[in-house]
Every structure is written in C-alpha cells, then in structure tokens.
C-alpha cells in the first residue's frame with residue numbers, strides 16, 4: 222500500500238474506532254454523531270467523483286441528497302399508512318425495507334441527475350455552478366409547496382426502516398450498515414478513478430482538447446460520472462432520512478449543497494477519503510464549537526479559507542505531506 | 547487505396563473580418579509527407595483545426611478515405627483515424643507519460659466505459675502504450691509525470707500519443723517547436739519513418755526539417771495556398787521566395 226492508501230484506510234478505521242469506543246463506553250449519542258459523519262461522507266464521496274476527479278463544480282448536490290431522503294420518507298410513510306404510493310400506471314405500495322428503499326432512492330436520484338446533467342453539462346465554469354444550483358432550488362421550492370408530503374414542515378416517519386437480521390434502532394447496528402455502505406462507495410470510487418472511465422474523466426478535466434483529439438467525448442463521460450455521483454449522494458440522503466426519521470425541504474436547500482461541498486474541500490478535493498476527513502472534521506467542529514457559540518460557522522468559514530489558500534489538498538493532502546494523490 | 551487519404555476542397559473560415567482560411571484546396575496521399583509552411587498567422591493551425599473538426603468551416607468540403615466527414619464531430623474524426631499533435635503541447639500534466647499514451651490507445655479503441663478494472667492493469671492499454679513510447683524515444687520515462695518531462699520529451703510524447711491512435715493520417719502542428727538542433731535532428735529521423743505508417747500533413751517552421759522530409763510542400767499566406775509542389779519547385783518559386791522564404795534569407 223502506498224501512503225495515500227494508508228491514509229484512506231486509517232481515516233476509515235478511525236471512524237469505526239470512534240463508534241466502537243462509544244459503544245463500549247455506553248455513549249449512543251457519539252455513535253449517532255459518527256453515523257451522521259459517515260452519511261455526510263457518503264454524500265461527499267458522490268460529489269467528489271464529479272468535483273474532485275471531473276472538475277465539475279456542482280452546487281446542486283442537495284437535489285440528490287434530498288431526493289434520496291424524500292424517496293425513503295415517502296415510501297416509509299406509505300408503508301405506515303397502508304395507502305399505495307401510486308396507482309397509475311401500476312400500483313406501488315410503500316415499504317420500510319431498506320433493501321427496497323435504497324435502490325429506489327438511487328434510481329430516482331440517478332434519473333434526476335441524468336436530466337440535470339444533460340442540461341447543465343452543456344455549460345461550464347460559473348454557468349455550470351449556477352445551473353446546478355438553479356435546478357436544486359427548483360426542487361427545493363417544489364418540496365416546500367407540495368402539501369401531500371408535509372410541505373415546508375417536512376415529513377416524519379417515526380419508525381426507522383428495517384434491514385433483515387438487524388435491529389436498525391440500535392445505534393451501533395445502524396452505524397454498521399452506514400459504515401459498510403460508505404466503505405463500498407469508497408472502494409467503488411477508488412476503482413472508478415483508476416479505471417478506463419476514470420482515466421477519461423480525469424483527462425476531460427485536465428486537458429479536454431486532448432481528450433477530444435484522441436476520440437473521447439467529454440460530455441458522455443461527464444454525464445455518466447454525474448449520474449453515478451447523484452446516485453451515491455442519493456443513497457446518502459436515504460440514510461440521512463432514516464437517521465433522523467424525518468425529511469424536510471432543508472435537505473434540498475442550497476445550504477445543504479454548500480455543506481456537501483465543504484466536506485469535499487475541507488477533506489481534500491480529488492482525494493479518495495477527502496469527504497470522510499471533511500465530514501468528520503465538520504461534525505467534530507459543529508459538536509465542539511456549536512455548544513460554545515452560535516457563530517461556529519464563521520470559524521468554519523475561516524478554516525475553509527485557510528485550507529483553500531494554504532492547503533488546497535485539504536486535510537488528506539496535509540496528512541500526505543502535500544504529496545501526489 | 548490509391549487515391550488521396552485526405553482531400554480538402556474550397557475550405558473557408560473567417561474570424562470576423564479576418565479570412566484565416568481562404569478557399570484552401572489540398573490533399574494528402576498515401577506514404578507522403580506534405581509540408582504546410584507559411585509565416586506566423588498565415589492560418590496553418592486554423593487549417594489543422596478545421597480538418598480535425600475542432601472548429602467548424604464556413605464553407606468547403608473535407609473527405610477522408612473517400613468519405614465526406616464534414617458532419618462528423620472531432621472525436622469521431624479522431625476515431626476514424628485522424629491523429630493530431632498540438633503546436634503547444636496538450637498533455638494531461640498529472641498523468642505519467644505512460645498514462646497519457648494509454649489515454650490515446652483507449653480513445654482510439656472507443657472503449658472508455660469500463661469502470662472497475664484498473665487501467666494500469668489492462669495490458670490492452672499498457673502494452674501498446676509502452677511500445678509507442680519506446681518508438682518515440684521515451685523508453686525509461688514511462689512513470690514520469692508529463693508535467694515533469696523536459697520540453698523535448700513533451701514534444702516526443704505528443705508524437706507517441708498520435709502514434710498510439712494507429713491513425714490513417716497524421717496532422718502534426720509544429721512538432722519541433724522549441725526544440726534544440728539535436729532534438730530536431732532526432733525528431734526528423736523519427737518523422738521520416740512515420741510516413742510509412744500513415745501520411746503526414748506537417749506544419750513546420752524549421753526549414754531544414756521541411757526540406758529534408760517533405761515529399762510535397764504547400765505554402766500558405768494570409769489563409770491562401772499560393773503554391774504547392776516539390777521541394778525543388780517551391781524553393782525556385784519566385785512568389786514563395788518573395789512572400790515567405792525571402793523574409794528568412
């Protein structure tokens with residue numbers, strides 16, 4: 222293993238260790254914090270694929286996070302009430318099975334990513350940032366004005382969804398589910414980045430003219446990455462809804478897009494475990510400073526500024542001594 | 547096939563009031579090096595970009611291996627077998643030399659939608675890439691990042707990437723730009739061999755190289771081809787001497 226891989230594995234091990242120690246010490250709240258960090262990290266892993274490796278600054282990833290959350294919330298609330306989700310073109314019942322909810326959340330997030338990507342990827346630079354933001358805000362306002370699922374107030378579903386053989390109410394068991402999914406997502410992105418597809422994606426960022434000159438169309442490559450990215454962030458959203466047993470338009474808001482971006486930038490853009498380091502640091506800061514002052518986000522902003530100016534490789538970059546990826 | 551590989555007919559391109567390409571007609575025949583010379587700003591790079599499809603022509607036709615390619619996009623033309631090198635190196639700086647050439651092999655293969663297998667563990671990419679790197683004189687430099695290569699090595703990497711496309715025609719835009727005399731001499735030998743793989747449309751300012759390599763020469767001035775002929779014909783052409791060679795003598 223090279224140094225970068227050791228850092229990635231170490232960060233993941235640290236997350237798991239925090240949860241295990243908290244379990245041993247009888248601190249379920251800390252386990253919940255670790256779970257939240259893992260879910261945010263997962264959302265960031267999705268964004269990192271396009272932002273870090275594709276150079277596509279999406280300011281609209283809350284759309285996928287929120288869609289994942291709403292899919293989970295809507296299916297769960299229908300499972301609770303017994304009313305079908307849809308009766309046309311076919312009857313669809315709600316469910317509280319995570320194994321049914323996840324693929325659905327990923328599929329819907331992926332489809333929306335396909336539509337948003339197909340339109341926004343025709344622009345670049347600051348226009349791309351604005352177009353992705355605009356689409357996410359459209360969904361945000363739609364959720365606010367859609368009374369069937371709570372509108373502005375959001376949607377609670379009281380009972381956490383189920384996973385065969387596990388008690389999802391037990392914090393450490395729910396953490397285990399989230400950690401395994403995060404590990405899988407990290408492994409998948411490690412593979413994707415090194416694959417032929419990853420080669421094309423990274424080339425399309427660093428030298429788009431060259432990519433075209435060797436016969437690679439950046440649009441299709443980027444769109445595919447955008448869809449995969451949206452699906453991963455959508456899965457994170459479904460888990461986040463389950464963590465809180467609540468979903469609201471806030472998950473779709475531009476604040477959320479900004480937060481996901483902060484995880485990636487803080488941790489290290491285009492570093493495999495960057496989102497994990499970033500989300501972990503974010504949760505830690507929120508927990509430590511949030512109690513001290515309401516203005517902890519100003520401190521976060523300062524930290525972000527320092528990182529961007531002096532350590533563009535983020536936390537992972539610093540751990541790696543400023544070396545390559 | 548005995549006809550020309552590449553035929554350009556009546557090609558026009560204006561940037562505002564500037565006619566960068568003015569009714570250009572030329573062809574590229576199997577086995578030849580066709581040099582395109584002309585003063586700075588004559589429209590040589592523009593012509594290459596029109597042929598590759600990077601920019602769209604205002605008028606005119608391009609046929610490649612007998613087939614009209616005017617509606618084919620740049621990536622499609624590359625896959626048909628039109629390989630270009632850039633006047634200003636366009637490499638992926640944080641890729642190694644090998645990865646840059648692998649990218650070219652991959653692009654030509656048309657198989658970029660593979661997600662799981664590490665590209666570096668794919669012999670269908672690494673083996674041809676290493677072979678073409680060696681052909682371009684970069685053995686031993688496979689694992690060096692493109693950004694860390696010397697200028698001359700980057701020029702060679704450009705050639706290796708074009709070679710890796712296994713093209714039907716090369717479009718080389720000043721491959722020797724910025725190289726020293728030794729480097730230029732080595733590269734001249736390399737290009738001379740290359741024409742047996744595929745014909746070369748060669749834009750070059752280095753007249754020693756052009757006169758040593760070219761089977762035919764076209765002279766471009768203000769976007770117009772003012773003469774096409776053998777090296778001897780071009781050297782003797784009074785208009786060429788006045789408008790281009792003269793300024794060098």
Ligand SMILES: Nc1ncnc2c1ncn2[C@@H]1O[C@H](COP(=O)(O)OP(=O)(O)OP(=O)(O)O)[C@@H](O)[C@H]1O
Pocket residue numbers: 561564566584585586587588589590591592593633
């Ligand atoms: N995208 C563009 N927009 C406007 N003008 C352009 C553009 N590209 C090229 N030109 C102009 O077209 C003319 C031809 O440029 P081109 O780069 O083709 O010349 P060249 O023969 O390759 O020159 P050099 O020997 O310096 O490389 C120049 O006057 C240039 O300024």
Ligand SMILES: [Mg+2]
Pocket residue numbers: 590591592633719
């Ligand atoms: Mg030029």
